[in-house]
Amino acid sequence: GENVEQHPSTLSVQEGDNSIINCAYSNSASDYFIWYKQESGKGPQFIIDIRSNMDKRQGQRVTVLLNKTVKHLSLQIAATQPGDSAVYFCAETGGATNKLIFGTGTLLAVQP
Amino acid sequence: NAGVTQTPKFRVLKTGQSMTLLCAQDMNHEYMYWYRQDPGMGLRLIHYSVGEGTTAKGEVPDGYNVSRLKKQNFLLGLESAAPSQTSVYFCASSYSPTGIDTQYFGPGTRLTVL
Numbered sequence: 005g006e007n008v009e010q011h012p013s014t015l016s017v018q019e020g021d022n023s024i025i026n027c028a029y030s031n032s033a034s035d036y037f038i039w040y041k042q043e044s045g046k047g048p049q050f051i052i053d054i055r056s057n058m059d060k061r062q063g064q065r066v067t068v069l070l071n072k073t074v075k076h077l078s079l080q081i082a083a084t085q086p087g088d089s090a091v092y093f094c095a096e097t098g099g100a101t102n103k104l105i106f107g108t109g110t111l112l113a114v115q116p
Numbered sequence: 117n118a119g120v121t122q123t124p125k126f127r128v129l130k131t132g133q134s135m136t137l138l139c140a141q142d143m144n145h146e147y148m149y150w151y152r153q154d155p156g157m158g159l160r161l162i163h164y165s166v167g168e169g170t171t172a173k174g175e176v177p178d179g180y181n182v183s184r185l186k187k188q189n190f191l192l193g194l195e196s197a198a199p200s201q202t203s204v205y206f207c208a209s210s211y212s213p214t215g216i217d218t219q220y221f222g223p224g225t226r227l228t229v230l
Contacts, residue, residue, distance in 0.1 A: 010158075040221075047120075047206050047208075048206070048221045049221070050219075102147060102166055106158040106159040107158055108156060108158040109158055
C-alpha cells in the first residue's frame, strides 16, 4: 500500500536555528501535499500546502519544497522559536481524490 | 464559527461496552473523516464520508461503525470496545467537492478501554 516515510523522528534545535523535516512518498500520482503542526493535547493544525505543479511554496517563516523526481517533500522553518515546538506531520493524497496519507511525525524540540 | 468540535473529550470504557463519538462542523464541508492516533504511528483513517448519507471504509475500519445523517455531523460508534481501541480519535472535515483539499481537525477524544 501507500506509505509516507518521515524523518527525523525527533529534531532538537537551538532557538534561532533553521529546522528541516523530510518526507519520502511512494506514489508518483500523488498531487497534493500538506504539512500539519500538532501541539500537545490538540488536533493537527494546517501549516502550508503545495500542489504537484509547484516545486516550492513559502509562508511566514516556513518553506515547503517538493521534488517529484525523487518523490521527496521537505518543510523548512526559519529562525525556529520555542513556540514552534510540536509534532509535525506531512500528508499526501497517494493519488486519491478524497483521502490523505500521513507520515509518522517529527517531534521538534526548540532549546532556548 | 467553532470549526470542528468533538464530544466527549475523554472517556474510559470497560471491554465490551459501547459508545458513540460525535463530530460536528459548522463550515458546510462536504467531506468528513475519523482518524485514530497511536504513538509512533501517525494518523490512520478509520472511516470517511464524502457527503450526507454516505460513508466509506478507510485504512483501519474493523470494530467501528459510522453514520452521516446530517451534513454537519459525523458519528463514530464502537459496538463492543476492546483494549486495542485505546487511542486518541480525531475528526476532520474538508470542503473538497471535486478533489482533495485541506482537512481541518477537531481537538480529539482520548479513549481508554480497560
